[in-house]
Amino acid sequence: MGDVTGRLAEIVGERNLLSGDAVPDDYAHDESLTVGAAKPAHVAKPATAEEVAALLALAAENDLPVTARGSGSGLSGAARPRENGLLISFERMNAVLEIDTANQVAVVQPGVTLAELDEATAEAGLAYTVYPGELSASVGGNVGTNAGGMRAVKYGVARHNIVGLQAVLPTGEIIRTGGKTSKISSGYDLTQLIIGSEGTLALVTEVSVKLHPRLAHAATLLAPFGDLDQVMRAVPEIIASGLTPNILEYIDNLTMAAISYNEKLSLGVPDEVRDATQAYLVVGLENRDGDRLDGDVQRAGELLGELGASDVYVLDGGSARKLIEAREKAFWTAKAAGADDVIDVVVPRAEMPGFLAKVRELAAAAEAGAIGCGHAGDGNVHLGIFCKDPEKRHALLHDIFAAGIAVGGAISGEHGIGQAKKDHFVALEDPGKVALLRRIKQAFDPKGILNPDVLFD
Amino acid sequence: MGDVTGRLAEIVGERNLLSGDAVPDDYAHDESLTVGAAKPAHVAKPATAEEVAALLALAAENDLPVTARGSGSGLSGAARPRENGLLISFERMNAVLEIDTANQVAVVQPGVTLAELDEATAEAGLAYTVYPGELSASVGGNVGTNAGGMRAVKYGVARHNIVGLQAVLPTGEIIRTGGKTSKISSGYDLTQLIIGSEGTLALVTEVSVKLHPRLAHAATLLAPFGDLDQVMRAVPEIIASGLTPNILEYIDNLTMAAISYNEKLSLGVPDEVRDATQAYLVVGLENRDGDRLDGDVQRAGELLGELGASDVYVLDGGSARKLIEAREKAFWTAKAAGADDVIDVVVPRAEMPGFLAKVRELAAAAEAGAIGCGHAGDGNVHLGIFCKDPEKRHALLHDIFAAGIAVGGAISGEHGIGQAKKDHFVALEDPGKVALLRRIKQAFDPKGILNPDVLFD
Numbered sequence: 001m002g003d004v005t006g007r008l009a010e011i012v013g014e015r016n017l018l019s020g021d022a023v024p025d026d027y028a029h030d031e032s033l034t035v036g037a038a039k040p041a042h043v044a045k046p047a048t049a050e051e052v053a054a055l056l057a058l059a060a061e062n063d064l065p066v067t068a069r070g071s072g073s074g075l076s077g078a079a080r081p082r083e084n085g086l087l088i089s090f091e092r093m094n095a096v097l098e099i100d101t102a103n104q105v106a107v108v109q110p111g112v113t114l115a116e117l118d119e120a121t122a123e124a125g126l127a128y129t130v131y132p133g134e135l136s137a138s139v140g141g142n143v144g145t146n147a148g149g150m151r152a153v154k155y156g157v158a159r160h161n162i163v164g165l166q167a168v169l170p171t172g173e174i175i176r177t178g179g180k181t182s183k184i185s186s187g188y189d190l191t192q193l194i195i196g197s198e199g200t201l202a203l204v205t206e207v208s209v210k211l212h213p214r215l216a217h218a219a220t221l222l223a224p225f226g227d228l229d230q231v232m233r234a235v236p237e238i239i240a241s242g243l244t245p246n247i248l249e250y251i252d253n254l255t256m257a258a259i260s261y262n263e264k265l266s267l268g269v270p271d272e273v274r275d276a277t278q279a280y281l282v283v284g285l286e287n288r289d290g291d292r293l294d295g296d297v298q299r300a301g302e303l304l305g306e307l308g309a310s311d312v313y314v315l316d317g318g319s320a321r322k323l324i325e326a327r328e329k330a331f332w333t334a335k336a337a338g339a340d341d342v343i344d345v346v347v348p349r350a351e352m353p354g355f356l357a358k359v360r361e362l363a364a365a366a367e368a369g370a371i372g373c374g375h376a377g378d379g380n381v382h383l384g385i386f387c388k389d390p391e392k393r394h395a396l397l398h399d400i401f402a403a404g405i406a407v408g409g410a411i412s413g414e415h416g417i418g419q420a421k422k423d424h425f426v427a428l429e430d431p432g433k434v435a436l437l438r439r440i441k442q443a444f445d446p447k448g449i450l451n452p453d454v455l456f457d
Numbered sequence: 458m459g460d461v462t463g464r465l466a467e468i469v470g471e472r473n474l475l476s477g478d479a480v481p482d483d484y485a486h487d488e489s490l491t492v493g494a495a496k497p498a499h500v501a502k503p504a505t506a507e508e509v510a511a512l513l514a515l516a517a518e519n520d521l522p523v524t525a526r527g528s529g530s531g532l533s534g535a536a537r538p539r540e541n542g543l544l545i546s547f548e549r550m551n552a553v554l555e556i557d558t559a560n561q562v563a564v565v566q567p568g569v570t571l572a573e574l575d576e577a578t579a580e581a582g583l584a585y586t587v588y589p590g591e592l593s594a595s596v597g598g599n600v601g602t603n604a605g606g607m608r609a610v611k612y613g614v615a616r617h618n619i620v621g622l623q624a625v626l627p628t629g630e631i632i633r634t635g636g637k638t639s640k641i642s643s644g645y646d647l648t649q650l651i652i653g654s655e656g657t658l659a660l661v662t663e664v665s666v667k668l669h670p671r672l673a674h675a676a677t678l679l680a681p682f683g684d685l686d687q688v689m690r691a692v693p694e695i696i697a698s699g700l701t702p703n704i705l706e707y708i709d710n711l712t713m714a715a716i717s718y719n720e721k722l723s724l725g726v727p728d729e730v731r732d733a734t735q736a737y738l739v740v741g742l743e744n745r746d747g748d749r750l751d752g753d754v755q756r757a758g759e760l761l762g763e764l765g766a767s768d769v770y771v772l773d774g775g776s777a778r779k780l781i782e783a784r785e786k787a788f789w790t791a792k793a794a795g796a797d798d799v800i801d802v803v804v805p806r807a808e809m810p811g812f813l814a815k816v817r818e819l820a821a822a823a824e825a826g827a828i829g830c831g832h833a834g835d836g837n838v839h840l841g842i843f844c845k846d847p848e849k850r851h852a853l854l855h856d857i858f859a860a861g862i863a864v865g866g867a868i869s870g871e872h873g874i875g876q877a878k879k880d881h882f883v884a885l886e887d888p889g890k891v892a893l894l895r896r897i898k899q900a901f902d903p904k905g906i907l908n909p910d911v912l913f914d
C-alpha cells in the first residue's frame with residue numbers, strides 16, 4: 001500500500017493526493033439518503049487525461065477499485081467510493097476550454113460546475129440547457145447520470161445535449177468519441193453508451209456540449225387543480241398543444257406547502273383556492289419575441305382553464321424565480337422533513353395518473369407516505385418516501401418500481417441506479433438484458449476496477 | 458445445406474423462404490454504387506420476433522452469416538448479404554401496431570416503410586420526422602443506419618426520434634430496450650447502442666418512435682449565392698438566428714442544374730442570376746400559426762440578404778414541393794450522371810467552408826469531380842465523386858475522409874460505414890477505439906454471425 005501511495009503521489013503530485021486519515025468525510029458519500037458513507041483509501045485529483053490514464057493503469061495493476069467523483073451531488077450513491085478504493089475527484093479539471101459560438105458547442109473539462117458553465121456561456125447569449133436542481137453539479141456528473149432537470153421537457157436530457165467526449169478506458173487508452181457535429185453514423189455510438197453509465201465504463205476527461213440561444217422573453221404560469229388526476233391528464237394535452245413549454249412541473253399540495261414554508265414563498269394564491277387544491281402545475285414559456293410570448297401565455301392560460309385548473313396565475317419575475325428555486329430545493333425540503341428515500345421513476349407521460357393512483361394505494365397499504373413533485377412533461381415522478389422500517393421500505397420500493405415498469409417505465413428517469421437501487425434493478429430487469437449489460441461492462445473493463453458496486457455487482 | 462433449408466422453411470413457412478436460384482437479384486444488393494451484388498443462399502421472411510430468434514439460433518448453430526434487410530435503399534452496402542449467407546428480410550413485419558397520440562409515440566414493426574408510417578400518422582396530425590430522401594426506406598433500416606435527412610436540422614436524426622426497441626440478440630434472447638418515455642437513466646442505453654449499428658449487433662423486431670405535431674403553415678425560400686463559401690458561412694448564422702428552419706440545404710450550381718434538368722424544375726430564377734450563382738441555399742420554415750410564419754419568412758429573407766444572397770425567392774407550394782423532391786432524388790441524378798460514388802462526410806457546421814475548399818483542392822489534384830449538395834444545417838456534405846479509376850478514387854476518398862476527420866468530423870453523417878467504407882474507417886479511426894468496438898461486437902455476437910463484413914471484418 002505504501003508503494004501504491006507513493007506511485008499515486010508521483011502521478012498527481014503529493015499535494016493532490018489525500019490518503020488514509022487525511023481524507024475528509026465529504027468524499028465518503030454523495031447525496032443519496034440510503035447509501036452509507038465509506039471512506040476511500042485515497043483521493044487523487046488529476047489535472048490531465050494522461051494522469052487519469054496513469055491512475056487507472058496503477059489501479060488495474062493493484063486491483064484497486066476506482067470511483068469517479070464530480071461534485072458528489074448525485075442521489076443514487078454512484079459516487080460513493082469503496083472503503084479500500086481510490087476516489088478520482090475531477091475538481092481540478094474544471095476549465096471551460098472553448099465556447100464555440102459558430103458551432104454552438106462548448107468544450108469543457110468534466111469538473112466544471114453547471115453554475116460555472118452557465119456564467120461562461122451567458123456572455124455569448126447561449127446556454128447548456130441541462131439544469132438539474134443542483135447547479136453545483138459537474139458536467140462530468142451529468143454525463144455519469146444522464147442528468148435531466150426541469151428544462152428537459154423542451155431541450156432534452158444530458159444524452160441529447162452532449163455531443164462528444166474524451167474518455168479514458170480502464171484498459172488505459174484515451175479515446176475521443178463524437179465531436180462538434182450533431183449527427184454521426186460511423187460505428188457504434190460510444191458517446192451515448194458512456195452517458196448514463198455511472199462511472200462504470202470509462203472516465204470522462206473532456207465533454208463537448210450543445211449550446212442553445214438564450215431566449216429574451218420568459219413567463220411562468222402557476223395553475224392549481226382540485227385533483228391530482230386532472231393535472232396528470234392535462235400534461236399530454238399541453239405537450240400536444242405545440243406551446244413547447246420549457247418547464248412543465250407538477251407539485252403536490254403537501255410538497256408545495258413544505259417548499260413554500262421553507263422558502264418563505266408567497267405566490268398570491270388565496271387561502272380558499274389553496275385549501276381546495278390537490279396539486280399545482282407550473283408551466284414555463286419562453287420566446288425570442290415578446291409579442292409571441294404574450295400570445296402563448298394567453299393561449300396557455302385558456303388551455304389550463306379548459307383542462308380544469310381552478311385558476312391561473314401569471315407570476316411576476318421575482319415570484320417565478322423563487323418558485324423555481326424552491327422547486328429545485330424540493331429534495332432538501334424532503335430530506336429536512338424526514339424523508340427516508342427520494343426516488344424518480346419515469347413512466348410514459350400519459351400513464352402518470354394510473355401510476356400515481358397505484359403509488360397512493362401501495363403507500364397506504366404499507367402505512368407509508370409518498371409525496372412529491374416531478375418533471376411531469378417527461379413522465380418523471382419524484383417521490384419522497386416516508387417509511388422508517390428498511391424492510392418494509394424495500395418491499396414498497398420494489399412494488400412502486402414494478403408498477404412503473406409495468407406501464408412501460410423505468411426505475412429511474414435521471415438520478416440513475418447507482419448503489420442505492422441496484423438490488424431492485426437486478427431483481428426487476430430482464431435477466432437476458434442484465435447479462436448483456438455485464439458483457440458490455442466486461443468489454444470496457446475486463447478487470448472490473450471501475451465502480452464495481454454500481455448498477456450490479 | 459439441405460437440412461438447413463428444411464429447418465429454415467419450418468421456421469418461416471415454405472412460402473416465406475427463397476433458396477438458391479429462386480432468390481431474386483434484388484436481394485443481392487442495396488443502393489451503394491460500389492459494393493457489388495452477392496446472392497445469399499437463402500432469403501427468409503419472418504413474421505414474428507420468435508421466428509427471428511429461431512432463425513438466429515439456427516444460423517449460430519450452422520455458422521451461417523446473417524444480414525438484415527429492410528427496403529435495401531441503404532447507400533453503404535450494409536444490407537448486401539454474404540454469398541453463402543442468410544438474408545432476413547423484414548418485409549412481412551410491416552404493421553403499424555399503435556399510434557399513441559397521448560404519448561406521441563408510434564409502435565411499429567421494422568418493415569414498415571416511411572411512406573406507410575407517414576400515412577398512418579397523418580390522420581392524427583402527427584409525424585415521424587425522420588425523412589431521408591427515400592421514403593420506401595423502412596423504419597428498421599432507419600435504426601440500422603441512424604438515418605437523417607432534410608428535417609434533421611430541426612428534429613434530429615433517427616437516434617433522437619427512436620425511444621424504444623424490441624430486438625433479438627444473436628445469442629437468442631428477445632429483449633426490450635427503452636420505451637415510450639423520452640428519458641431513462643437505468644443501465645446502459647441499449648437503444649442508442651443498437652441505433653446505427655448497421656445490423657451487426659442485434660435484429661430489431663419492433664420500434665417505438667417519437668411523433669411530432671404537423672404544423673399547419675410552411676414556406677420554402679430559395680437563395681442563390683455567388684460564392685459557395687458565402688453559403689457555408691451563412692449556415693451557422695441562420696441556425697444562431699433562432700428561426701429554427703426545418704430544412705436548411707445547400708445545392709451547388711452543377712447539382713442544381715442536373716436536378717432541375719432531370720425533374721423539369723423551373724424555379725423562376727432569371728438566367729443572369731443563375732449564371733452568376735455558385736450555390737443555392739434552401740430554407741424551410743414552418744409554424745403552427747400563419748402570422749408567425751409570415752414574420753419568420755420576412756426575417757429570414759432579410760437575413761439571407763444580409764448574408765450575401767443575390768436574391769431570395771419565396772417558392773409557391775407546388776414549386777417548393779418539386780424542389781424538395783428533386784433534392785431528395787439528387788442521388789439518382791448523380792447516379793444517372795455517372796457518379797462513381799456518393800459519400801456523406803459530416804463536419805462541424807462552421808467547418809464546412811474550409812472542408813469544401815479542401816475537397817475542391819483534392820479533387821482537382823486527382824483530376825476528379827466532386828459536386829454535391831447536403832444537409833448544410835447539420836454540417837452533412839453529400840458529394841458525388843466522379844473518378845473512374847478505383848485506386849485513384851480510393852486514395853481520393855481516403856484524403857477527403859481524412860480532411861473531414863481532421864476538422865472534427867466523421868466519415869459518414871447518416872449513410873453509415875457498411876461494406877463500402879470499412880477500409881477507410883479502420884484505416885482512419887483510432888485503433889484503440891476500433892478494438893473497443895470489436896469487443897462490444899463480441900459482447901453481443903460472440904460467434905460473429907451478424908453482418909460479419911460490415912464496419913470491420
Ligand SMILES: Cc1cc2nc3c(=O)[nH]c(=O)nc-3n(C[C@H](O)[C@H](O)[C@H](O)COP(=O)(O)OP(=O)(O)OC[C@H]3O[C@@H](n4cnc5c(N)ncnc54)[C@H](O)[C@@H]3O)c2cc1C
Nearest residue numbers: 070071072073074078132133138140141144148198199204
Ligand atoms: C437538490 C438536488 C436537486 C437535484 N435535482 C436533479 C434534477 O432535477 N435532475 C437530475 O437529473 N438530477 C438532480 N440531482 C442529482 C445530481 O445533481 C445530478 O445527478 C448531477 O448530474 C450529479 O453531478 P455531480 O457532479 O454531483 O456527480 P457525482 O455525484 O459526483 O457523480 C455522479 C455519477 O457520475 C460519475 N462521474 C462523475 N464524474 C465523472 C467523470 N468525469 N467520468 C465518469 N464518470 C463520472 C460518478 O462516478 C457517479 O457515478 C439533484 C441533486 C440535488 C442534491
Ligand SMILES: Cc1cc2nc3c(=O)[nH]c(=O)nc-3n(C[C@H](O)[C@H](O)[C@H](O)COP(=O)(O)OP(=O)(O)OC[C@H]3O[C@@H](n4cnc5c(N)ncnc54)[C@H](O)[C@@H]3O)c2cc1C
Nearest residue numbers: 527528529530531535589590595597598601605655656661
Ligand atoms: C434516393 C435516396 C436518397 C436517400 N437519402 C437519404 C438521406 O437523406 N438521409 C439518410 O440518412 N439516408 C438516405 N438514404 C439512404 C437510405 O434510405 C437510408 O439509409 C434508410 O435508413 C435505409 O432504410 P432501408 O430500409 O432501405 O434499409 P436497408 O438498406 O435495407 O438496411 C440498412 C441497414 O439497416 C440494417 N437493418 C435493416 N433492417 C433491420 C432490422 N430490422 N434490424 C436490424 N438491422 C436492420 C441492415 O442490415 C443495414 O445494415 C437515401 C437513399 C436513397 C436511395
